[in-house]
Amino acid sequence: MKIEEQFNNRNVSDNGYFMVDIADYPTTPWGKFKRVVKRTFRGELFVGLWVVMREMIRFDIHTVQYPEEKMPIGPRYRAVHKMKRLWESDTERCIGCGLCEKICISNCIRMETKIDENSRKEVSEYSINLGRCIFCGYCAEVCPELAITHGGEYENASEQREHFVLYEDMLTPLDKMKAGTQKEFEGFGAITPHEDERVKKTPLAY
Amino acid sequence: MFEAIAFYLFAFLTIAMFYITVTTSQALYALTALAAGMIFISAFFFILGADFLGAVQIVVYSGAVMALYAFGMMFFDTTREVQEKKGNQYLVVGLATISAVLAVLIFSAPIISDNITALYPVGTHGNTQEVGMVLFTKYLVPFEVAAVMLLVAMIAGIVLAGKKMDESLTLMTEEEIKDMRAEKMRPKDLK
Amino acid sequence: MIEIGLNHYLVLSTILFAIGLVGVMKRKNLLMLFFATEILLNSVNISFAAISHYYGDLTGQMFAFFVIAIAASEVAVGLGLLIVWHKRYNNIDLDFMTRMKG
Amino acid sequence: METAYLIETIIKIVVILLVFSALAGLGTYFERKILAFMQRRLGPMYVGPFGLLQVAADGVKLFTKEDIIPTNVVGRIFKLAPVITAATAFMASAAIPFLPSFELFGYKVNPIVSDINIGILYILGVMGVGLYGPLLGGMASANKFSLISAARGAAVFISYEVVTGLSILAPIMMVGSLSLIDFNNYQAENGWIIWSQPVAFILFWIAAFAETGRTPFHLIANDHEIIDGFGTEYSGMRWGLFFIGEYANMFFISFVIPLIFLGGFGDGSVMGALALLGKMAFFFFFFLWTRAAWPDVRPDQLMWLCWKVLMPIAVINIVITGLVMM
Numbered sequence: 001m002k003i004e005e006q007f008n009n010r011n012v013s014d015n016g017y018f019m020v021d022i023a024d025y026p027t028t029p030w031g032k033f034k035r036v037v038k039r040t041f042r043g044e045l046f047v048g049l050w051v052v053m054r055e056m057i058r059f060d061i062h063t064v065q066y067p068e069e070k071m072p073i074g075p076r077y078r079a080v081h082k083m084k085r086l087w088e089s090d091t092e093r094c095i096g097c098g099l100c101e102k103i104c105i106s107n108c109i110r111m112e113t114k115i116d117e118n119s120r121k122e123v124s125e126y127s128i129n130l131g132r133c134i135f136c137g138y139c140a141e142v143c144p145e146l147a148i149t150h151g152g153e154y155e156n157a158s159e160q161r162e163h164f165v166l167y168e169d170m171l172t173p174l175d176k177m178k179a180g181t182q183k184e185f186e187g188f189g190a191i192t193p194h195e196d197e198r199v200k201k202t203p204l205a206y
Numbered sequence: 207m208f209e210a211i212a213f214y215l216f217a218f219l220t221i222a223m224f225y226i227t228v229t230t231s232q233a234l235y236a237l238t239a240l241a242a243g244m245i246f247i248s249a250f251f252f253i254l255g256a257d258f259l260g261a262v263q264i265v266v267y268s269g270a271v272m273a274l275y276a277f278g279m280m281f282f283d284t285t286r287e288v289q290e291k292k293g294n295q296y297l298v299v300g301l302a303t304i305s306a307v308l309a310v311l312i313f314s315a316p317i318i319s320d321n322i323t324a325l326y327p328v329g330t331h332g333n334t335q336e337v338g339m340v341l342f343t344k345y346l347v348p349f350e351v352a353a354v355m356l357l358v359a360m361i362a363g364i365v366l367a368g369k370k371m372d373e374s375l376t377l378m379t380e381e382e383i384k385d386m387r388a389e390k391m392r393p394k395d396l397k
Numbered sequence: 398m399i400e401i402g403l404n405h406y407l408v409l410s411t412i413l414f415a416i417g418l419v420g421v422m423k424r425k426n427l428l429m430l431f432f433a434t435e436i437l438l439n440s441v442n443i444s445f446a447a448i449s450h451y452y453g454d455l456t457g458q459m460f461a462f463f464v465i466a467i468a469a470s471e472v473a474v475g476l477g478l479l480i481v482w483h484k485r486y487n488n489i490d491l492d493f494m495t496r497m498k499g
Numbered sequence: 500m501e502t503a504y505l506i507e508t509i510i511k512i513v514v515i516l517l518v519f520s521a522l523a524g525l526g527t528y529f530e531r532k533i534l535a536f537m538q539r540r541l542g543p544m545y546v547g548p549f550g551l552l553q554v555a556a557d558g559v560k561l562f563t564k565e566d567i568i569p570t571n572v573v574g575r576i577f578k579l580a581p582v583i584t585a586a587t588a589f590m591a592s593a594a595i596p597f598l599p600s601f602e603l604f605g606y607k608v609n610p611i612v613s614d615i616n617i618g619i620l621y622i623l624g625v626m627g628v629g630l631y632g633p634l635l636g637g638m639a640s641a642n643k644f645s646l647i648s649a650a651r652g653a654a655v656f657i658s659y660e661v662v663t664g665l666s667i668l669a670p671i672m673m674v675g676s677l678s679l680i681d682f683n684n685y686q687a688e689n690g691w692i693i694w695s696q697p698v699a700f701i702l703f704w705i706a707a708f709a710e711t712g713r714t715p716f717h718l719i720a721n722d723h724e725i726i727d728g729f730g731t732e733y734s735g736m737r738w739g740l741f742f743i744g745e746y747a748n749m750f751f752i753s754f755v756i757p758l759i760f761l762g763g764f765g766d767g768s769v770m771g772a773l774a775l776l777g778k779m780a781f782f783f784f785f786f787l788w789t790r791a792a793w794p795d796v797r798p799d800q801l802m803w804l805c806w807k808v809l810m811p812i813a814v815i816n817i818v819i820t821g822l823v824m825m
Contacts, residue, residue, distance in 0.1 A: 362474045
């Protein structure tokens with residue numbers, strides 16, 4: 001069969017591909033009959049039988065028995081969001097800038113801010129509607145403080161979706177923070193190890 | 207004893223099934239009842255020792271004929287309700303007369319033909335062997351005529367039903383189908 | 398009553414034949430009419446088989462076979478004709494057929 | 500005497516019903532496990548050890564599920580259809596000698612309900628009647644997919660009934676009897692019929708796939724084009740009856756093929772009985788094996804195969820057998 005056009009060079013090495021040579025379909029009854037005879041006696045059916053039998057004998061099972069075994073997930077896995085706390089003061093990292101709300105393409109983040117008694121911006125309400133969230137990761141990427149990140153908790157089965165939207169549930173619990181077990185986001189833009197030594201001190205007079 | 211129980215049971219079932227067949231207005235009930243009735247009739251053949259006939263009854267009637275009817279029902283779009291003829295008074299009278307005459311004939315028939323003798327007596331072999339022997343000696347010519355008739359019927363069926371089978375309605379546009387229908391509906395033999 | 402004789406079968410056959418006749422006269426749809434004719438053929442088959450049994454003669458069974466063969470060919474030809482008719486007129490009512498003369 | 504016979508027959512019927520129902524349940528388990536292994540999966544694992552109690556779990560689910568009857572269906576026929584499928588599968592097994600006759604507490608037991616002398620014709624007939632399950636279920640369902648399935652079912656069953664009958668005719672000519680016990684005795688003396696009738700064996704085997712509606716010919720309830728065919732509108736135990744019927748049919752055919760072609764239970768010894776069970780297991784396994792390996796054919800290819808390939812071969816086979824026997 002004639003190939004009309006070669007693929008353009010798509011930077012794929014040549015040895016990975018081969019052309020499938022499909023013979024023309026027979027049009028005459030005699031040709032069709034010959035094809036049937038050929039297919040019947042060439043044993044293609046038995047090749048198929050042998051392949052599945054081989055797999056059965058080999059017993060090379062790929063099943064992960066999920067609740068007992070779990071696949072390791074990558075550090076940048078994008079599941080239910082986590083709000084992080086500051087290591088130094090145990091307060092929330094979120095500064096209420098609203099960037100995540102702005103960038104959210106499925107419009108699922110809502111936040112309300114106010115000025116608290118210390119004249120600092122404080123987040124009074126924060127919620128993510130997980131029923132709408134498409135887990136694109138823009139909010140985590142745009143956050144200047146690394147306050148909102150994606151966590152690894154993908155088993156979100158619950159009686160109702162609202163169980164996942166509360167800021168308090170996403171925020172690292174205080175006791176966990178005290179124990180120093182808050183996990184940092186390890187993806188792009190994450191805090192690198194020995195961050196403190198590598199940051200130069202800003203002069204006070206600046 | 208068993209024979210009597212079986213006879214009355216199957217007689218009741220057969221009559222009930224055929225009664226449903228002719229009276230129901232639901233086409234699917236008629237089909238099912240008729241097929242069931244055919245199977246129950248084969249029970250009579252088994253009771254009467256005509257095993258081969260019984261098996262043929264099941265295979266041919268229930269397996270093939272009724273399935274063909276079912277196919278036809280799907281084809282003619284009568285899978286549901288069927289319309290009935292208007293009632294006819296003469297019909298009832300005629301039917302009653304015919305039934306009465308039949309009943310008299312049937313009761314008198316065994317009395318008249320009491321001294322009949324068997325032409326092909328039932329022997330000691332199994333029913334299948336005997337049927338084969340009689341069928342292929344005395345009834346060879348009728349058997350072959352029946353075979354030719356079946357062949358002719360098959361060819362006739364294919365020729366009649368297979369016409370324009372290659373015309374696919376799904377591949378046509380609405381206008382084409384409409385034109386085709388109009389062509390068909392036009393009375394052709396009017397000059 | 399307990400002993401089943403030829404008369405029992407013949408009476409049964411008559412009843413079924415009468416039912417078949419009712420069907421033939423009552424039905425309007427041609428397919429249902431075919432059903433009724435099948436009942437007629439079957440009722441005759443019963444009496445053939447019964448007579449064959451009680452007279453110890455195989456002829457009755459032979460006739461029953463030929464009746465079955467005829468019924469089978471009747472279905473093939475009849476359904477073929479019905480399909481032709483249905484394709485032409487989209488209708489298989491008996492009254493409609495009698496109206497369309499010529 | 501008559502009472503003893505009656506009691507014995509009733510016991511046999513109950514045993515066959517129970518064994519075949521249990522086999523149908525176990526059949527689903529085996530099918531899921533074997534298909535899973537062939538596709539590098541594990542299959543059911545959670546209910547019971549190695550998922551063995553999955554059968555019971557499925558049964559409980561089917562029995563307790565709501566039995567939905569849609570508004571527009573033809574009610575009685577809709578309810579009747581699954582019963583036909585299951586019943587014919589059990590009825591057909593009345594004429595099968597499952598094992599050689601054996602002594603139990605000094606009482607001779609023949610493991611066959613009724614050795615009628617037209618056994619094979621009876622089996623063919625009852626299997627033909629089995630077509631009414633899909634047919635009536637499909638026609639009563641008020642659903643276009645079910646109707647397509649019913650039409651296909653009618654076409655496939657009628658066509659392959661011809662192939663089954665013709666292919667089995669050549670062995671019948673050789674044995675000279677329609678009883679499966681006579682078949683068995685003939686083969687115990689003269690060797691297996693498969694060696695003298697290999698073509699008939701293969702034809703019968705192919706037709707068996709069509710009659711049971713298993714994968715290469717799985718067109719009556721083809722999941723990926725007509726949803727589930729005649730089973731679309733069914734739920735709960737009615738659907739379960741279709742299921743039991745299908746698997747009972749598979750086991751039944753797996754018994755019939757060795758009995759006709761592969762020597763049956765041989766001379767009636769224990770080894771012969773075990774060999775019959777082994778052969779049955781192989782044929783049942785083959786049903787599952789092909790399901791993992793082969794794709795479905797198209798409906799028109801199925802008809803083409805039946806009328807233009809298998810039937811002429813069967814007829815030629817009969818003619819050649821007749822010539823050789825003369």
